[in-house]
Amino acid sequence: MTRTPIRLLAGAALASSALVLSACANDTSDPQDTGPRTASQDASPSSSSTATPSSPTPTPTPTPASLLEQIEFSCSVDDEGGRLTFTTLEEAWEYSGAIDMCEASYGNGYVPYAIPKSDLSVLEWKAVQTSYPDDPDPDNAATLYGICATNTGYGLDDELLTASQAQEIAGVAVICPDHPHIDQIQSNGAAAEDLRKEEESLESDRESGRFVEPGNYLVGDEIPPGTWRVQGEKVTDCYWEISDANGEIIANNFVSTSAPFNVKIPSHASGFTVEGCSFRWISE
Known part of the structure; x- marks a missing residue:
């Protein structure tokens, strides 16, 4: 009787076990899934995903700087025909003599008709609309500042203003609330505003035959x-x-x-x- 060596039997058993383990390792099916497989089920999942592109952060629109940062004032002083230049309103207000007929220069040199709206602050544009509601022009902000730089004359004397001047002075009060004579400006503006309303009422009565x-x-x-x-x-x-x-x-x-x-x-x-x-x- 021929005997099979024990080591050969052991080797065969080990080889058989390796084949079983290899088969199990390669089986990726769901043990509970007994139905047929589809191509999509058999396909391996993609290892990469499509990234959602991020929207660029919008650049904020800069708030316009005050026109005061870009203008200076050439004013008639002391009623003698002389003129002085002031770089700020405060300099003009601190002047001890009389200041009248100020011209505001914009940028380099006198450019009275070249002020873009983008150079005006919200307050400055509001003042322009207050003074010139029928034709609000950014250039007129310099006109209002020119009046604001004065300490006598238009809007500051006791003389009653016309109806159109009333609207202009109302804008000066908006654009220069810190004027040292703001009370006088507001008082004159209020009186002239009453006159303007009366003129409008009178014109309405004229048109209606009254x-x-x-x-x-x-x-x-x-x-x-x-x-x-x-x-x-x-x-x-x-x-x-x-x-x-x-x-x-x-x-x-x-x-x-x-x-x-x-x-x-x-x-x-x-x-x-x-x-x-x-x-x-x-x-x-």
């Missing part, structure tokens, strides 16, 4: 009947006349000098004549 200057007017057609008041604090050389449909005079008067007075135009009147004065309708 304000008349020297001329002849048809009652009920061009102007309404009612109570009319002569305009002005002192009336001189004023003639008025009320007539009927036949041209007959109902009432009239010539006033050489008088305080303001009223005239009543009845509803049956046909004409109203005014010479040397003006009247405004105040009531029916």
